[in-house]
Amino acid sequence: MEPKVNRKKPTQIDLKTTPDADKSLKGTFISVLILGAFIILSWAGVYFIFLSRL
Amino acid sequence: MLQRKISEIVDRQDAKLSMAHLTVSFVALFLGAIAGLLQTLVRSGTITLPAGIGYYQLLTAHGVLLGLIFTTYFIIGFLYAGISRTTGKLFDFPRRAGWYGFYLMTIGTVLGVIMVLLNKATVLYTFYAPLQASPWFYIALTLVIVGSWISGGGMFRQYYIWKKLHKGELSPLISFMAVMTMLLWLIATLGVAVSVLFQFIPWSFGWVDTINILLSRTLFWYFGHPLVYFWLLPAYICWYAIIPKIIGGKIFSDSLARLAFVLFLLFSIPVGFHHQLLESGISPFWKYLQVVLTFMVIIPSLMTAFSLFATFELSGRDKGATGLFGWFKKLPWKDARFFAPMMGMLIFIPAGAGGIINASNQMNQLVHNTLWVTGHFHLTVASSVALTFFGIGYWLVPHLTGRKLTAKMHKLANIQTILWVVGMFFMSGAMHTVGLFSAPRRTSYTTYNDHPDALGWIPYEVAMAIGGSILFIAILLLMYIMVNLGLFAPKGVEEFPLGELAQGAEKTPAVLENWKLWIGITVALILFAYTIPIFDMIQHAPPGSPGFKLW
Amino acid sequence: MHLHKYEKWWLMLGGGTLIIFLSVIGISAFAMGHAPPSDHMTIDPQKVSETKPFDEPGLKQIGENEYELVMVSQAFTFLPNEVQIPKGATVHFKVTSKDVVHGFAVTKTNINMMITPGHINSITHTFDEEGSYLILCNEYCGAGHQVMSARIEVS
Ligand code: HEM
Numbered sequence: 001m002e003p004k005v006n007r008k009k010p011t012q013i014d015l016k017t018t019p020d021a022d023k024s025l026k027g028t029f030i031s032v033l034i035l036g037a038f039i040i041l042s043w044a045g046v047y048f049i050f051l052s053r054l
Numbered sequence: 055m056l057q058r059k060i061s062e063i064v065d066r067q068d069a070k071l072s073m074a075h076l077t078v079s080f081v082a083l084f085l086g087a088i089a090g091l092l093q094t095l096v097r098s099g100t101i102t103l104p105a106g107i108g109y110y111q112l113l114t115a116h117g118v119l120l121g122l123i124f125t126t127y128f129i130i131g132f133l134y135a136g137i138s139r140t141t142g143k144l145f146d147f148p149r150r151a152g153w154y155g156f157y158l159m160t161i162g163t164v165l166g167v168i169m170v171l172l173n174k175a176t177v178l179y180t181f182y183a184p185l186q187a188s189p190w191f192y193i194a195l196t197l198v199i200v201g202s203w204i205s206g207g208g209m210f211r212q213y214y215i216w217k218k219l220h221k222g223e224l225s226p227l228i229s230f231m232a233v234m235t236m237l238l239w240l241i242a243t244l245g246v247a248v249s250v251l252f253q254f255i256p257w258s259f260g261w262v263d264t265i266n267i268l269l270s271r272t273l274f275w276y277f278g279h280p281l282v283y284f285w286l287l288p289a290y291i292c293w294y295a296i297i298p299k300i301i302g303g304k305i306f307s308d309s310l311a312r313l314a315f316v317l318f319l320l321f322s323i324p325v326g327f328h329h330q331l332l333e334s335g336i337s338p339f340w341k342y343l344q345v346v347l348t349f350m351v352i353i354p355s356l357m358t359a360f361s362l363f364a365t366f367e368l369s370g371r372d373k374g375a376t377g378l379f380g381w382f383k384k385l386p387w388k389d390a391r392f393f394a395p396m397m398g399m400l401i402f403i404p405a406g407a408g409g410i411i412n413a414s415n416q417m418n419q420l421v422h423n424t425l426w427v428t429g430h431f432h433l434t435v436a437s438s439v440a441l442t443f444f445g446i447g448y449w450l451v452p453h454l455t456g457r458k459l460t461a462k463m464h465k466l467a468n469i470q471t472i473l474w475v476v477g478m479f480f481m482s483g484a485m486h487t488v489g490l491f492s493a494p495r496r497t498s499y500t501t502y503n504d505h506p507d508a509l510g511w512i513p514y515e516v517a518m519a520i521g522g523s524i525l526f527i528a529i530l531l532l533m534y535i536m537v538n539l540g541l542f543a544p545k546g547v548e549e550f551p552l553g554e555l556a557q558g559a560e561k562t563p564a565v566l567e568n569w570k571l572w573i574g575i576t577v578a579l580i581l582f583a584y585t586i587p588i589f590d591m592i593q594h595a596p597p598g599s600p601g602f603k604l605w
Numbered sequence: 606m607h608l609h610k611y612e613k614w615w616l617m618l619g620g621g622t623l624i625i626f627l628s629v630i631g632i633s634a635f636a637m638g639h640a641p642p643s644d645h646m647t648i649d650p651q652k653v654s655e656t657k658p659f660d661e662p663g664l665k666q667i668g669e670n671e672y673e674l675v676m677v678s679q680a681f682t683f684l685p686n687e688v689q690i691p692k693g694a695t696v697h698f699k700v701t702s703k704d705v706v707h708g709f710a711v712t713k714t715n716i717n718m719m720i721t722p723g724h725i726n727s728i729t730h731t732f733d734e735e736g737s738y739l740i741l742c743n744e745y746c747g748a749g750h751q752v753m754s755a756r757i758e759v760s
């Protein structure tokens with residue numbers, strides 16, 4: 001691939017090269033937690049239907 | 055070392071190969087959607103089919119055309135374009151293999167469709183024995199599979215030559231993922247090929263009298279689960295490697311993306327028993343073991359969820375988003391190339407949650423063969439995957455035909471996405487719900503002599519028909535857009551978006567491209583999960599079954 | 606390979622959840638007897654009507670309010686077609702097929718299993734509530750698949 005002209009501001013590079021700049025991924029973390037909660041709730045819901053029909 | 059100059063535009067000749075595949079794919083989608091609409095109308099008691107067409111004949115056509123033909127053709131067309139874009143103009147052998155594969159698959163497709171239309175193959179797309187179709191139906195399926203192998207071989211060859219020319223270099227991400235997808239397909243289809251060649255064809259020609267039912271089902275599902283990952287991985291390619299470019303961000307991590315694909319190869323095959331959880335002849339231990347392996351394949355999807363959100367968040371923050379979710383608003387919602395796949399990704403959340411439920415061993419008793427399952431895979435393949443494929447088509451078709459995706463088409467495409475999501479909300483939502491009340495899938499209109507439990511299903515079946523009608527309108531709109539993009543849109547250059555790595559991103563470990571290692575582990579896992587149960591199936595086989603034509 | 610701190614947490618939480626799911630269904634299956642139907646008995650599918658107990662399908666009392674229900678599925682009926690059982694009865698279903706693959710599901714219960722020719726499948730359920738239960742075939746078996754059903758009346 002042809003290298004593209006690099007138009008990035010220096011601060012950007014900081015974000016990417018220090019991956020543990022944790023602040024920047026808080027939204028991601030909360031999002032996946034919501035996703036996880038959705039999985040747990042639906043699974044538990046169906047499991048309780050299973051128990052109620054035993 | 056010979057460095058190949060790589061154009062940002064897919065070579066014209068390669069574009070033809072891809073477009074041929076995409077064309078068949080969209081024709082199959084259109085025909086299959088007509089069947090789908092009619093199915094929802096029949097099931098709700100709205101219409102009865104004219105001219106001696108059977109419900110199950112229609113359903114066979116729907117399953118074959120959409121589950122097998124639409125997907126496989128789109129995938130091969132897209133992967134060839136992706137390989138040509140990232141490794142350069144196809145070499146002679148790969149391009150020829152692509153065309154041979156295409157012709158073979160197309161002969162198979164036409165033959166198969168004729169058999170279904172003649173009502174000689176009303177066995178549904180899973181063709182469970184001992185329902186017995188015409189041998190030509192099984193031969194048709196064989197041609198499709200062998201054709202796809204040849205195309206896959208072409209891609210492997212292109213990748214291999216590229217690696218030879220670029221010793222020690224990391225392959226382009228999309229070409230790596232394409233090879234992984236076709237490798238998964240190759241290993242998976244071996245099961246169904248063995249079953250069709252050594253069981254179904256001899257039996258349907260009458261060379262042998264009977265067939266081992268359980269073995270045929272096990273070989274089918276050895277293929278059937280990785281089949282769904284074969285559908286999904288190309289969508290993941292778009293999400294991992296193309297979407298970052300469209301939203302103006304960077305690929306979150308090249309190595310994690312490759313690792314996810316490796317894990318899909320390892321864990322998506324030795325898990326077929328989760329489709330046979332309620333069958334006799336397989337012990338609860340081996341079923342549970344494959345359930346555990348099935349749960350392993352959830353891990354790469356969890357990784358994917360994180361990577362995608364992270365891509366969105368980082369790019370949003372680069373654009374100045376603040377707060378916990380400010381980045382969400384910075385996403386290019388009006389861009390059809392983003393909006394359709396994004397809806398696909400979001401729909402993958404309930405789709406995945408449903409999949410975990412389906413695979414949960416005895417909980418499968420609640421949902422197996424009910425409409426819940428149909429609702430589930432209309433979220434996975436018919437929404438997450440299909441919407442992503444539509445989203446790819448919006449730029450890939452004009453890219454390949456030298457046209458532009460216009461503002462008007464962006465707008466229509468976004469309407470198409472909204473219609474699809476709304477239609478699927480009704481259809482799949484109703485299917486999920488009524489499935490929990492035991493309403494069976496693959497069943498024509500029925501009230502079982504007005505049994506109250508069955509009468510209670512009817513309102514949901516009406517909701518399915520409403521959803522199905524909206525979906526059909528969405529398909530008509532999609533056809534209009536695709537024909538426009540392929541034949542009438544203004545000439546120009548539409549970008550093939552290719553995600554890039556962030557500056558100073560960490561180096562990808564070479565072990566991720568150690569094919570011998572990954573194939574070795576895959577084979578070991580397959581042998582571990584299947585050897586003893588299959589030995590048992592053959593050792594303790596009951597007398598086989600003759601064929602039946604009950605339609 | 607570097608993993609972001611949050612991604613590590615996420616994968617540990619996600620993985621932990623999956624382990625909990627697996628433990629719940631594993632214990633329920635193997636310690637509490639709720640494993641999915643997985644009978645290992647086989648039969649000659651062309652000789653079902655001559656083979657015990659399928660030569661005489663029907664309900665047999667085998668204990669105090671405990672029954673064995675032997676059923677034959679064939680396109681497009683179940684034999685027997687209607688069964689009366691008292692409330693609270695525990696029923697051991699034993700089913701096979703004379704021809705193609707059929708499904709066997711009962712509404713309002715967890716009863717759901719595949720009936721593959723050559724094999725016998727079995728499942729047990731206690732009917733604690735009165736009412737009419739619909740037995741239906743939920744695997745495509747041919748042109749008349751949608752009529753293939755039977756009833757259990759619990760009173
Ligand atoms: C217009 C849009 C669609 C409608 C209205 C529709 C409707 C339906 C209905 C009602 C069924 C179940 C019928 C039954 O079990 O009795 C069904 C099954 C199925 N659909 Fe669709 N569908 C649509 C699009 C798709 C797409 C895009 C795909 C795949 C990419 C797809 C794949 C399948 C498959 C594989 C089956 C299972 C067939 C079988 O059980 O043998 N559908 N569809």
Ligand SMILES: [Cu+2]
Nearest residue numbers: 278279328329
């Ligand atoms: Cu599966």
Ligand SMILES: [Cu+2]
Nearest residue numbers: 742744746750
């Ligand atoms: Cu049936």
